[in-house]
Amino acid sequence: MSAGVPSVGDRIVHKEFPPITRHRLALYCGASGDHNPIHVDIDFAKAAGFPDVFAHGMLVMGYLGQALTDAVAPSKIRSFSTRFAAITQLGAQLTCEGTVTELIEQGGEKRAKLALTTKDQNGEIKLAGEAIIAL
């Protein structure tokens, strides 16, 4: 944290990302080792009952992690978790945010609990998560 100890209610994480393209999904398939064809092969996705390919949940969580470590040094993160609330479609423009919900003492150090969300351009929540960071 660069700006000292945060207060409950402070929004310390905020980042917007460019629209998700098929190209990005192909790159993520290779870069992440997640070769599930449902994210890159439209024929496979349709056979599985989806109208098109869709983003890897972990790509979206990767963006949320990026937004988090823009605000907090990676070495300060004690836990990071999320629920994948909805499928993230092609073209989605994601906004990641994190707000301090609690200041705690845990494991012999002062920590903060953050509520994290990722929403698309329509305000639909894609990820709802939490992080615990050392202060």
Added chain:
Amino acid sequence: MVDQSAVGREFTPVTARVEPGRLRFFLDTLGETNPVYRDGEAAPVPPTYLFCLEMMDATVPFEFLTALGIDLARVLHGEQRFDYHAPVVVGDTLTFRPRVTGVTDKKGGAMTLIVVDTPVTNQNGVHVADVSRTIVVRNARPS
């Protein structure tokens, strides 16, 4: 359908090295420009990268799905959690030991949630993290 008998099932441990070139590909893919990750030796890895390392270096891709008889096309990612206990940096060699810790039916059996917990240790035997994923299986309707 996967049932309680799956709880406790363990899968082949995965050993993965944090290689700078592969990490750079991941960073570029996410448009990650934070200099902390490009610090050369001893650069930390991004918070979700442990999940990728396990998949990249698995000798049997999607082993737990195959082992439990789950069709890849019916799987969605439900939840993901990381608990970090010690730093993971470029050059580390990590071992992942995945194990099923929970099976829950939802919506009258239309979906099954499967929890796989994976402790991660480094080349010095230090327990660096715990990774937990919850998979949602969309079960086929009986015909």
